Amino acid sequence: MNKIFKFSNELRRMINNQKDYQLNLENEYKCGIISVADMQKEIEMSKTKELALKRKLVAQVHIKANGTPKSIRYEASRDLWVTKISGDIRLHARTEELLIDKILDYYDCYVVANTLEHIFELAIETKEKTDNCSPLTIKRLRQEYNHFISDEFGKRDIKSISKDDLKAYTNEMLERLNPTPKAFLKYKGVLNLIWRYAVEYGYVQVDIVKGISNQQFRSKCDNSKPKSKEKILSRDDILRIQNEIYRRMQFARYNGYFIYGFMILLAIETGMRAAELCSLKWADILDNRMIHIHSQQLSNRETGNRIVYYVPWTKDEKGISQGGRYYPITDKIAKILLNLKTLQEEKHIASEYVFCDVNGDWITVGAYQTCLRRLMRSMGFSITRNHAFRMSLNSNEFIPKGIPVTDRARLLGHSVETNLRHYSYARINVDDEIRTLLNG
Incomplete structure (x- = not known):
């Protein structure tokens, strides 16, 4: 021995x-x-x-x-x-x-040096096993760790890190990355995950993250609100996009079935999320009066392949169905849906999903986002995400038409606070309209 x-x-x-x-x-x-x-x-x-x-x-x-x-x-x-x-x-x-x-x-x-990186991996593995969280959550946490925790700090032994050390690193991180307050909270989430695990399993005795005051450090974040042009599209921009879609519907390569164009048109009118558009079924169109938005398409990577699947809840419901939300079908929305249904019947395309390919298979979020990104870039826009349609609808239509914030939040599927803080921007290129109102 x-x-x-x-x-x-x-x-x-x-x-x-x-x-x-x-x-x-x-x-x-x-x-x-x-x-x-x-x-x-x-x-x-x-x-x-x-x-x-x-x-x-x-x-x-x-x-x-x-x-x-x-x-x-x-x-x-x-x-x-x-x-x-x-x-x-x-x-x-x-x-x-x-x-x-x-x-x-x-x-x-x-x-084994009990480094931050090592403890994080153990905490992630435990969370994955015990919290029944989605692969997307695990992927997001890894991305946030890699973004906020430097390689040098990640190699520090957790036992050697004092509260002052953590505060000093936080200050250094704020200077280096200049995150928004919302991003800072994601950084705190990574720290909480690491230290709570370390305390629970005896690697350290004290959770020093509790000594990191959000208020103290959030004041050092980038608190400037993005300009309207960085987040939303003007009404003229929206009109340009709609006209471009109708023009592309005539392109020979689409053979008269530019399905992504119909998706973009409905996103503009409803502010639906990309994952909600992809999972929308004809059964969710209620008597041509309401769209029942209560599902989304998610994806996961298994054994090297990405699979997509349907879930009966929306992003804001966080895994537990609460009945979704209802969006009123306007004349514009009714026309989009009628044109699409007629086209599918003419081409003998049958599917339970509103947005499907010629074989009746539903459109994936990745395919839709890729098409949208290419279209927007080809038109010279720096904003290329479907999210911009949600924000533009709120700022360009809901607010000017006097729709109360409670209803705006309900129609878009988020909280009142989110609507006020992250979705309400000043409209673009409306000075002539304001001048007319003032003169009147």
Whole structure:
């Protein structure tokens, strides 16, 4: 046993040497001693050696009663690496390396530095397993971590970070990224995820994120409101887009069925989200009086392929159907829907979905957004997202026509606060109209 113990200690020393070597390479790059290519090449080689050493160490400590190594296997059905510790105790992880780190951590080998990055990965894995959250939520959290947490800070051991250290990094991040107050709250969400997990599982004793005052730091954020031209389209812009769509409907390449054009026309009139447009069914058109908006199309990546699926709730309902919302069918909306239905009948296109291809398959959000983006860019617009139609409808039509904010929020499917804070912009190119009103 003494030989095994000494051998394990020697492996730990060699692993830590590789970690130190990687940090030295990063410091040499920062000082201009080596190029980024050389640094990346050497770090990759070092990490390969480190993983090999970790495998040897696991083989020493993760053993059966007869002294042979316990099995570590990949379960393709769950896309997980798994191993059995003892009895009902099992460990699993998304990658072999992360599972090896967990095993060594379990046996108190202390070769895993409890870095922010490492704790974040553990917290994400636990959240994915216990909170039943969507893959989109996990993807968003990873994107936010990568955006707000620098590589250098992510490599810090969480135990070594004090409240003052966290405040200093937050100030540095604010100067570097100049986020909006809303973006700052996303940064706080990442910190909360990391430290709450660390406290719950005993990596640290105190949640220092509680000492980070939102008010104190949000005042240092970019509090300027975007200009109208950066968020919405003018009525003239909308008219240009509508005319361009009707022009493109005559293009030979669409064979008389420019389905994306119909989607854009309805988005302009209703402010429906892209995912809501794609999941809209003819059964949701109620007696040509109301559109029942109560679903959306979501997507997920499984085994390398992206799949799309229907869910019976909208974005604002957050996974629990509350009946959706109803939008009144105006004369313009009725004309769009009638023209589309007539065209589909003429071409013998049958589908339960309003927006479908010639085979009756529903349109995906990605395909719609790609077409919209290309159309808008070809017309010289910097605004290329479907979201602009929601905001333009609110600012150009709802507000000037005196629709109360409670109804504006209800029609668009969000809160009154959201409507006032994020959707209400001054109209563009309306000085002549205002002059006429003032003269009158």
